[in-house]
Amino acid sequence: MDVVLQSRSSNNMAAEQEEEAELRRGPWTVDEDLTLINYISDHGEGRWNALARAAGLRRTGKSCRLRWLNYLRPDVKRGNFTADEQLLILDLHSRWGNRWSKIAQHLPGRTDNEIKNYWRTRVQKHAKQLNCDVGSPTFKDAMRYLWMPRLVERIHAAATTATGGEPSIGDTSCASGVTLMATAVATATACPENNSPASAVTSRSASSGSITSELCGDEKNLHVHGNDDKTTSGGDWPMQDVDQEFWAMHMQIQPDDGGLFQDHELSGWVQGFSDVGVSADNLWSLEDIWKMQ
DNA sequence: AACTGTTCCAACCGCCTCGGG
C-alpha cells in the first residue's frame, strides 16, 4: 500500500515537474498574444488555468490573466498619464495608500500595474530626491501644496488657451480637467487627514465623461465614468514637463514672496518655511483654488 | 563608438481571500 502511494506520489510529482518544465516564462510572443486574444474573443475570459490549457498556451493561468488585463485588453490605455490622471492618482493615493487596484478603478483604461509603476518611478523618485519618505508629512505637503496645485494650474491654462475664455465650474469645455483637479486639490487640502466630511461637490458633463466627487467621502462617493477626453483635459502632459514645473515651483517658493504658498507650513521642506510659523490648518478651499486661477 | 549608469515597465512572486466540495 505504502509502495503504491509512494509510486503515485512520485508519478504526480514527476508530472508536475514535467508540466512545470513545459511552462513558458518571460516576455510574451506575438503568437501567444494572438492565441490568447482569439481564445478570449471566442470563449470569454475567466477560469484562467483552464483557459490557458484549452487555448494551448504553455503559460500559467495567472500569467494569462495578467497579460490580458495589463496589456491585451482592448480598452487598455497606453502612453503618458494625462495631468488629470496624475492628479487623480495623487489624490486617491492620499486617501487610500497603495490600493492600486482600487485607484485603477477610477482611471478608466489604466491598470493597477501601470499606476503602481508610475508611483514608484515618478512619485517615489521625488521623495528620494527630497530625502524623505513618500508617506511622510513633508512629502504629502509637497504634493498638496506644490505639485497638485501646479497640475491644476497647467490644466486650467491649457483649457483656457483651448477655449479662449475664462472657465467656470460646470463649464463643459474645461470641466473635465480643471474641475476635477480643483476637486482633487481641495480634497487634499481641505481634508488633510482624509477623514473630514465632504465639503464640495463637482460634476463633469457626460460629453467628456462624468465625474461626481463628494470630497473626502469614501469610494462610494467618487465615480469616474466614460471616456477620457484629452482635448478638454488639456491633453497629454509628459511627466517630465510636470517634473520640471514641480521643481521650478520648488525653487521659486519663498516664505515672504507674497506667492500662493506663503501661508502653508511645509515643515522644513522649503527652505525658510519653518520660520513662517503659519498654521497647517490654514488650508485652501475650492473657492481659493479658483481665486488662484 | 564603446562603455556605464539610469529609467521604465512587463512580468513574476508570494500572500491573501473567497467560494465550492
Add this chain to the structure above:
DNA sequence: GCCCGAGGCGGTTGGAACAGT
C-alpha cells in the same frame, strides 16, 4: 469546519531602452 483551487492584490525584479560620459 476544513481543504483546495482560482483569482486578486501589492511588492519586487530583470532587462530593454535611453542618456550621459
